[in-house]
């Protein structure tokens with residue numbers, strides 16, 4: 001299988017934020033941005049894999065600044081890391097106010113996508129050709145984040161399975177809740 005450079009699958013989607021995307025506060029719904037992020041992640045992953053791909057995991061998404069109606073939102077996606085069938089896609093979202101030319105960085109995230117074969121089974125993807133220090137840095141960063149995520153998952157599973165409800169009144173004494181049963 002031929003390796004592919006990062007730039008071959010780099011993808012940018014730009015979309016105008018129309019009024020129907022807004023919430024009751026007049027700002028763009030977070031869900032609209034998440035949906036666009038999923039699309040751009042899919043585009044980059046499937047270009048790299050050369051197959052159909054699925055979203056397996058979405059990293060933490062923090063909305064740093066609101067997006068306004070009328071802004072042009074651009075989502076830049078790059079394959080940062082590949083495993084056997086999985087790919088970590090880095091996404092950066094920016095909103096351009098066309099009148100002022102001000103560009104806001106609204107959020108960034110990492111989506112894990114898996115390549116699927118004709119039988120819907122995970123299938124191997126091409127290795128990634130890293131052509132700059134930045135691309136090497138991103139690959140290593142993703143490897144480390146993957147390790148941290150799996151440790152955090154173990155700790156979360158452990159934390160969830162070891163909740164002593166009998167000690168709730170003590171554990172929750174400084175929290176803003178009332179036990180009412």
Ligand SMILES: CC(C)(COP(=O)(O)OP(=O)(O)OC[C@H]1O[C@@H](n2cnc3c(N)ncnc32)[C@H](O)[C@@H]1OP(=O)(O)O)[C@@H](O)C(=O)NCCC(=O)NCCS
Nearest residue numbers: 054055056057082083084085086087112113114121122123
């Ligand atoms: C994710 C999925 C492909 C895993 O299938 P599986 O038979 O368990 O396959 P594997 O265990 O071989 O995992 C395949 C790859 O996914 C990765 N993976 C699986 N679960 C993961 C998770 N929660 N987070 C990150 N990576 C994950 C594995 O590490 C492996 O990567 P690698 O091939 O690079 O080493 C399967 O569960 C699936 O199809 N889920 C539904 C995805 C979907 O429909 N998404 C759209 C939601 S609407």
